[in-house]
Amino acid sequence: MSDFFTQVYEVVKQIPAGRVTSYGAIAKYLGTTGSARMVGWAMNAAASHPEFVPAHRVVNRNGLLTGKHHFDTPNAMKELLEAEGFEFDGDQILNFKERFWDPGKELG
DNA sequence: AAGCTGACTATGG
């Protein structure tokens, strides 16, 4: 397991409930700007991570639940977010801009 | 071993 995955998990675990961030934001925070795909891949690997990683709080830059199909059920991601107070238009998070949590800004 | 794939994003037409 590379440090990259671990770092991604550490950041994701810092995301407060009711907030979301994007793959790109995490990638940028870790200094791997442009490798947003790797963050997504890390989320895929997060399923086998011993600790809980709120992967549902990580969406694409548009606030769209592109990763929903990687959860147990296609609806799991949306339900988890709705439980945290999010509202949706289909798979699109409403008020995404207000809900956005930037690790580079929040963590320094 | 070589090529394809993908939970992304930025850019240009």
Place this chain on the structure above:
DNA sequence: GCCATAGCCAGCT
């Protein structure tokens, strides 16, 4: 504002 292209790079076939 939508579609096509191009970087990105680790894992899988």
